[in-house]
Structures are given as C-alpha cells and as structure tokens.
Amino acid sequence: MNGRYFELQGLSHLALNSSDMTRTVDFYEGLLGIPLVKTLEVPGSEGGQHFFFDVGRDETLAFFYFPTMPRREVPVDKAIGGPTPPGLMNHVAFKVSGEEFDGYRRKLDELGVKYVYVRHDLDGGYSMNPADPSNDKTFALSVYFHDPDDNVMEFCAWLPAYDQIGRDHEPEGRSKAVGIQGSEEVTPVSARQQ
Ligand SMILES: [Fe+2]
Numbered sequence: 001m002n003g004r005y006f007e008l009q010g011l012s013h014l015a016l017n018s019s020d021m022t023r024t025v026d027f028y029e030g031l032l033g034i035p036l037v038k039t040l041e042v043p044g045s046e047g048g049q050h051f052f053f054d055v056g057r058d059e060t061l062a063f064f065y066f067p068t069m070p071r072r073e074v075p076v077d078k079a080i081g082g083p084t085p086p087g088l089m090n091h092v093a094f095k096v097s098g099e100e101f102d103g104y105r106r107k108l109d110e111l112g113v114k115y116v117y118v119r120h121d122l123d124g125g126y127s128m129n130p131a132d133p134s135n136d137k138t139f140a141l142s143v144y145f146h147d148p149d150d151n152v153m154e155f156c157a158w159l160p161a162y163d164q165i166g167r168d169h170e171p172e173g174r175s176k177a178v179g180i181q182g183s184e185e186v187t188p189v190s191a192r193q194q
Contacts, residue, residue: 013062021065091152101157115145
C-alpha cells in the first residue's frame with residue numbers, strides 16, 4: 001500500500017488517562033498555562049469525564065477520568081525513549097520553535113518542573129547539558145518531563161538537520177523473519193483479514 005488514501009489534517013486529539021482530573025487541570029492549565037477548552041461527561045459512566053486542552057493549531061490533548069480506574073499493572077519506567085510495553089504510550093512531544101526553546105526550558109525551571117534535556121545529533125551524538133552548543137548535525141532539542149500521572153511529555157524543537165533524516169532503515173521485528181502471515185503473535189495484524 002503506497003497510496004495516500006486518507007487526507008489527515010493533523011491530530012484531532014490524543015487521549016490519555018488521568019487518575020485525578022482536578023490535579024491534571026491544575027498541572028496543565030494552572031501550572032503550564034495550557035488552556036482547558038472543552039469538558040464532557042462520559043455518558044452512563046457515573047462521574048466519568050473527558051477534558052480537552054488546547055495545544056495549538058486546533059489540536060488537543062485529552063484526558064479520561066473515571067472514579068474507578070484499573071490500577072497500573074506495569075511499573076513506571078522513568079527511562080525516556082526506552083522500551084515501553086506495546087499498547088501503552090511512550091511519550092507525547094509538542095512542537096516548539098528553535099528560537100523559543102531555551103526560554104521555554106528556563107520557564108520550566110522557574111515553574112519548578114523537573115525535566116531532562118537532550119540535544120540529539122544525526123551522528124548519534126548527544127548532550128544532556130543545556131550549556132553545550134548545538135552544531136550542524138543537531139536535528140532536535142528536547143526537554144522531557146512527567147505529568148502528575150507519570151505520562152511523559154516533551155517539548156521538541158526540530159533544527160535544520162532534521163531535513164537530512166530519511167527513511168533508510170528496514171523495519172525490524174519477528175515478522176521480518178517469518179513474514180506477516182506467519183507472525184501469529186502479532187495479533188493486531190489479523191484485523192486486516194477480517
Ligand atoms: Fe520524542
């Protein structure tokens with residue numbers, strides 16, 4: 001399949017889970033100043049809520065809250081960009097401008113939000129020290145931080161070297177060896193055959 005069948009218009013919303021909507025609103029709107037713009041009740045849920053925060057360009061970050069929610073069955077992995085159980089989110093990155101990036105990082109300092117800074121270079125180089133300068137191989141600057149439910153958020157600025165990244169890597173995984181049809185453990189693929 002190479003055709004572009006669907007003209008996607010960006011993200012409508014990305015829905016995460018909140019264990020305490022009051023705390024979530026306090027963090028995103030109260031602390032970070034990301035406006036809460038839509039609130040819904042979840043019909044028939046007796047207290048369920050679905051809230052939307054405006055993250056720019058008519059795109060929203062949404063949260064579901066229910067008075068009773070399943071407990072987290074996997075430990076929170078504080079490692080960023082590392083393995084996360086399939087079906088669970090790794091992190092959400094918001095695009096910010098390269099010009100504003102350092103000011104935003106300092107603003108997080110001012111707000112008391114703990115973060116990890118990473119400068120990403122095309123040759124695999126990186127730095128976690130914001131005082132180190134970027135170079136002509138630097139394709140992204142990132143700060144990663146946690147929300148109150150340990151969802152990992154990122155502010156990401158693409159730099160010009162980002163344009164040099166192509167799609168040069170073959171996808172790995174069990175299906176590479178046995179083929180899609182033989183990869184029965186990859187159950188979501190079976191949905192295609194229904
Ligand atoms: Fe990222």
